[in-house]
Amino acid sequence: xxxxxxxxxxxxxxxxxxxxxxxxxxxxxxxxxxxxxxxxxxxxxxxxxxxxxxxxxxxxxxxxxxxxxxxxxxxxxxxxxxxxxxxxxxxxxxxxxxxxxxxxxxxxxxxxxxxxxxxxx
Amino acid sequence: xxxxxxxxxxxxxxxxxxxxxxxxxxxxxxxxxxxxxxxxxxxxxxxxxxxxxxxxxxxxxxxxxxxxxxxxxxxxxxxxxxxxxxxxxxxxxxxxxxxxxxxxxxxxxxxxxxxxxxxxx
Numbered sequence: 001x002x003x004x005x006x007x008x009x010x011x012x013x014x015x016x017x018x019x020x021x022x023x024x025x026x027x028x029x030x031x032x033x034x035x036x037x038x039x040x041x042x043x044x045x046x047x048x049x050x051x052x053x054x055x056x057x058x059x060x061x062x063x064x065x066x067x068x069x070x071x072x073x074x075x076x077x078x079x080x081x082x083x084x085x086x087x088x089x090x091x092x093x094x095x096x097x098x099x100x101x102x103x104x105x106x107x108x109x110x111x112x113x114x115x116x117x118x119x120x121x
Numbered sequence: 122x123x124x125x126x127x128x129x130x131x132x133x134x135x136x137x138x139x140x141x142x143x144x145x146x147x148x149x150x151x152x153x154x155x156x157x158x159x160x161x162x163x164x165x166x167x168x169x170x171x172x173x174x175x176x177x178x179x180x181x182x183x184x185x186x187x188x189x190x191x192x193x194x195x196x197x198x199x200x201x202x203x204x205x206x207x208x209x210x211x212x213x214x215x216x217x218x219x220x221x222x223x224x225x226x227x228x229x230x231x232x233x234x235x236x237x238x239x240x241x242x
Contacts, residue, residue, distance in 0.1 A: 071195060072195050074192060074193050074195045074202055074203075074204050074223065075204070076204050076206070076221045076222060076223050076239075076240075077221040078221075079223050079239050079240075080223075081195055081202040081204075081223055081225070082195075083195050083196070083197050083202075085197070100197045100198040100199075101197060102195065102197050102200050102201075102202055102225060104202070104223060104225060104239055106239075118197075118200050118225055118227075119197075119200075
């Protein structure tokens, strides 16, 4: 698949709430995931499909998603950018917030090999 | 100006070939510029308006721009993404190439405080 096709497919799946399906079908085994802010253990990078899948499962178990908006993609030769807006409640704290982030993806040999999120200051 | 207004203005000025005007009017004094690949001295980050202006002047003096395409912006609350496609010839080497990059900008207090470029592998 071309970068455009992968970008369109990722947006389509995320709009349907199928983020795990997007990870399973579009991501490379050696995916690198870079968070916008450090995680609780101080790291920003996560390596490998299992780690990324685990992070997503954790995130979904921790939050109730009231609505999600996906805008884009904006596509270059090997990269694309997507905007995600989530209206969510953290199940532990009960806090309801809006997350508004950009994600930049890198495609190599027909798979997403890097995702980088941008949010916060 | 809002993030959307700054994003629209940057795209408009870049389409008109007025990148230096965009830097002078939309960038904060303490702008941080992050390159997709390390510069000749090994660094990726550049700090301050004078340094960024100097880099842009150097780049423009080094390249003949045959055409430039600007796509976007894709705008979130404090950030926006733009795609730039340049058909350029390096004046020193004579090599003609297409540069296709994404840039993510961060806005704070009505000015762009960070720009980050994504290209290459």
